[in-house]
Each structure stands twice: as structure tokens, then as C-alpha cells.
Amino acid sequence: MGGIDRLISNALLSEIKKKMDLELLHKVERELFLEHGMSIKLSIEHFQKFTSVLKKNSSLDVSKFERDCLDKIIRIKESNEKYFVTIINPILSDSILELFGEYDSRCIITTLLDKEYTIPQILKESKAPKTSGYRKIENMMINGLIVETGKVLSESKKISKLQCVFQEINLDIKKGKTVVNGIIPKKIMEKSSSVKSILQTLE
Structure with a gap:
């Protein structure tokens, strides 16, 4: 974790939960806990772990999904x-x-x-x-x-x-x-x- 990760973590988690299918959300939460011993909230501050688990458990274009969520929070x-x-x-x-x-x-x-x-x-x-x-x-x-x-x-x-x-x-x-x-x-x-x-x- 570093940079602005903690600053935007709550807002980013909220957007992810809005956009993610409930079944997939539960699956990702379970895998994060089993693989890394962390909640989805904590994984937002260690984002590479969240990304890795999402890629393994979904057919989403993960980079696009993450950008779409971030676009609701911050422009750079x-x-x-x-x-x-x-x-x-x-x-x-x-x-x-x-x-x-x-x-x-x-x-x-x-x-x-x-x-x-x-x-x-x-x-x-x-x-x-x-x-x-x-x-x-x-x-x-x-x-x-x-x-x-x-x-x-x-x-x-x-x-x-x-x-x-x-x-x-x-x-x-x-x-x-x-x-x-x-x-x-x-x-x-x-x-x-x-x-x-x-x-x-x-x-």
C-alpha cells in the first residue's frame, strides 16, 4: 500500500460493490480471505491482491472494470x-x-x-x-x-x-x-x- 491508495479506498470499494454482481462479489470476498487472509476492504489498499483474485474468478475485462470504477472517483x-x-x-x-x-x-x-x-x-x-x-x-x-x-x-x-x-x-x-x-x-x-x-x- 502507498501513494493515494488509502485516500480513495472507501470510495473505490463503494463503486466496486455497486458495479459487481453479488454472486461474484461473494466469491471474490471468499477467495481474498482464503488466499490472503484479508477482507475486500483491506484488499483495496493492497490493490494488486484484489486484481489478482478478480482475474482468477471472473471473465471481466478487469482493467476496464477498474478504470470504470475509478472514473467515478478521480480524474488524472x-x-x-x-x-x-x-x-x-x-x-x-x-x-x-x-x-x-x-x-x-x-x-x-x-x-x-x-x-x-x-x-x-x-x-x-x-x-x-x-x-x-x-x-x-x-x-x-x-x-x-x-x-x-x-x-x-x-x-x-x-x-x-x-x-x-x-x-x-x-x-x-x-x-x-x-x-x-x-x-x-x-x-x-x-x-x-x-x-x-x-x-x-x-x-
């Missing part, structure tokens, strides 16, 4: 080593908007838009309160807006470096609709197993 264009994305899934857009609505979370996100920091550095740079700041960073990691990009040595221990998945972000808010537009760096996007079928069409 590539230019100059960056990916320009539009998140069109309303639930995912609203969840990102909700994070930006809270001041300390917004400060944490803007601190990490184009820089990699450890958690102590994030708290220092963003001026977020220590106790609630840790909790908010953890919540954003769970929701995939912040990702681990590496490790650094600190006082003889390795600690994580973190970065926002977006390098730039713009919230387009209209009556009854929120669209998230942003730029995702190449090194983050290309770690994402779930969007490989889209990225291949851009090459």
Missing part, C-alpha cells in the same frame, strides 16, 4: 512529473473539506504540502497543540491525506517522515457540490497500486 492528467487530479466523488470531497474546516488540521496540511517532516517537526512548524496535534495527524494518516515517505534517524531511533499526498490543493465549493482539485507529486502517485490502470493509459 500528467504533466511535467506531476499529476493534476480532480476528485469527483462527493463523499470523498466532503471528507477532505471537513479536514480543512478545522484550523489546526488545516495548518498541519499546509505545512506538509511540499515538505516532508517528522511529527515533532510538523507540530513545531504548524504550531498545532501537541496532544491534539498527534491525534489529528494520526486521523489524517488513517484517511490517507498524509502518507509516510521514509524514515530518519533520531536519537538512535528511526522515525517516520510524513507528507501530504497533495503538493497543491484547491477546493471548488459551489451550491450543493464540492470538487477537490490538486497536484500530486509523481513519487507519491506512482506508489499507488489502485490507480495503475489509469496511469497506464496516460503513458
Whole structure:
């Protein structure tokens, strides 16, 4: 798992369940558990496993099926080593908007838009309160807006470096609709197993 996999996992799972025949869905869920010991929800964050099981258990054009699901969530264009994305899934857009609505979370996100920091550095740079700041960073990691990009040595221990998945972000808010537009760096996007079928069409 990496890149934007966790960010879009809930929305992607919802689209997959809408488009997949119920009998096939149950078959895939069973095979994922037997082969990999994971639920279909977890497999969306380890997408190559989901793809492998779906290919073995159906006659679908799996790449097309995955692209059709992803097209309901995200649009991607590539230019100059960056990916320009539009998140069109309303639930995912609203969840990102909700994070930006809270001041300390917004400060944490803007601190990490184009820089990699450890958690102590994030708290220092963003001026977020220590106790609630840790909790908010953890919540954003769970929701995939912040990702681990590496490790650094600190006082003889390795600690994580973190970065926002977006390098730039713009919230387009209209009556009854929120669209998230942003730029995702190449090194983050290309770690994402779930969007490989889209990225291949851009090459």
C-alpha cells in the first residue's frame, strides 16, 4: 500500500460493490480471505491482491472494470512529473473539506504540502497543540491525506517522515457540490497500486 491508495479506498470499494454482481462479489470476498487472509476492504489498499483474485474468478475485462470504477472517483492528467487530479466523488470531497474546516488540521496540511517532516517537526512548524496535534495527524494518516515517505534517524531511533499526498490543493465549493482539485507529486502517485490502470493509459 502507498501513494493515494488509502485516500480513495472507501470510495473505490463503494463503486466496486455497486458495479459487481453479488454472486461474484461473494466469491471474490471468499477467495481474498482464503488466499490472503484479508477482507475486500483491506484488499483495496493492497490493490494488486484484489486484481489478482478478480482475474482468477471472473471473465471481466478487469482493467476496464477498474478504470470504470475509478472514473467515478478521480480524474488524472500528467504533466511535467506531476499529476493534476480532480476528485469527483462527493463523499470523498466532503471528507477532505471537513479536514480543512478545522484550523489546526488545516495548518498541519499546509505545512506538509511540499515538505516532508517528522511529527515533532510538523507540530513545531504548524504550531498545532501537541496532544491534539498527534491525534489529528494520526486521523489524517488513517484517511490517507498524509502518507509516510521514509524514515530518519533520531536519537538512535528511526522515525517516520510524513507528507501530504497533495503538493497543491484547491477546493471548488459551489451550491450543493464540492470538487477537490490538486497536484500530486509523481513519487507519491506512482506508489499507488489502485490507480495503475489509469496511469497506464496516460503513458
